[in-house]
Amino acid sequence: MLGAAGLGAAVALAQVAVVHLVIDNTADEALAERVEGYTVWSSIAAGLVMVLLAAGLAAWVGRRALEPVGRMARTATEWSQHDLDRRFALGPPTDEIRALGATLDTLLDRVSQVILGEQRLTAELAHELRSPLTTIRATADLVAMRPDLDDQLREDVDDILAACHEMAATMTGLLHLARTGRAHSDEQxxxxxxxxxxxxxxxxxxxxxxxxxxxxxxxxxxxxxxxxxxxxxxxxxxxxxxxxxxxxxxxxxxxxxxxxxxxxxxxxxxxxxxxxxxxxxxxxxxxxxxxxxxxxxxxxxxxxxxxxxxxxxxxxxxxxx
Missing domain, CATH: 3.30.565.10 (Histidine kinase-like ATPase, C-terminal domain)
Structure with missing residues (x-):
């Protein structure tokens, strides 16, 4: 932009020099003044046009240079535990921005591995807990079938069965959540x-x-x-x-x-x-x-x-x- 302004100023000075040369060789002072005025205004207009063109060119170059940054920002905003495979993918690190993108992709690889490890651990824990829970529920079912239970004991067994049913439903949901990263959404x-x-x-x-x-x-x-x-x-x-x-x-x-x-x-x-x-x-x-x-x-x-x-x-x- 500064270069364009300097070029416009140089053009204006050259035009002014030509005008003075014309004035020195012209007897008609009024005509010389009009020529000088036209030259000055045309120089100003040319300078403004060149400055605007330079500003537009700088803005276009800046947008092209920062386009990968905008794409990275959008990707980072949309990234979540449901999109563990999403990366910036800016291509080979041919410049500083693409090198930054490659570094962040490596970091996302490590983060996704941590999240996947946590999901696997949750799935394993939920799976391991289902076996003892099934045993507790089966034992409670057998106790509930006994005819010699008093009312208070039968109520306690019913509470145990209800808790087992709730725990089984919760663990099934957590197991699905750990395996897929998403909870069931078709139930209401x-x-x-x-x-x-x-x-x-x-x-x-x-x-x-x-x-x-x-x-x-x-x-x-x-x-x-x-x-x-x-x-x-x-x-x-x-x-x-x-x-x-x-x-x-x-x-x-x-x-x-x-x-x-x-x-x-x-x-x-x-x-x-x-x-x-x-x-x-x-x-x-x-x-x-x-x-x-x-x-x-x-x-x-x-x-x-x-x-x-x-x-x-x-x-x-x-x-x-």
């Missing part, structure tokens, strides 16, 4: 059923579903409960009242879980969803698994910003049917 359940399945532990009587009970989720009840349950468990363990509110927004259902407990300490807010991190006596695996299940549907589990004097508020986002 309403928010009320999902919350009921997720709040069958101690303190369930302190949970109130205030809004959106009839909203339908594009998820099976067992996996929806896995995304909601750990949040409800933490809330009922630390608070006296828990309010659940579901709202439909643009193809999603946002389930807001608010409690009147002490809230989440500021020191662990940033790492709360990391496996093994816990603000209490728990193992720290519940929230991380809840987030993973929700993200398998494309949703998420997040912690809302802290409000002074209030408890904690979690948002569980799941697809709407």
């Amino acid at each position: 359940t309403d928010v009320s059923s999902a919350v009921a399945a997720a709040s069958n532990g101690p303190g369930h009587d302190r949970i109130t579903l205030s809004e959106g009970a009839d909203l339908v989720l594009a998820a099976p009840a067992a996996l929806a409960a896995r995304a909601i349950g750990p949040v409800l468990d933490n809330a009922t363990r630390l608070a006296d009242h828990v309010v659940v509110r579901a709202v439909a927004r643009a193809g999603w259902i946002e389930i807001e879980i608010t409690d009147d407990g002490p809230g989440v300490p500021s020191g662990i807010r940033e790492v709360l969803f990391e496996p093994g991190r816990s603000g209490g006596s728990g193992s720290g695996l519940g929230l991380s698994l809840a987030r993973r299940v929700a993200r398998s549907f494309g949703g998420d589990v997040t912690l809302a910003p802290a409000v002074p004097g209030a408890g904690a508020t979690f948002l569980v986002r799941l697809p709407a049917a």
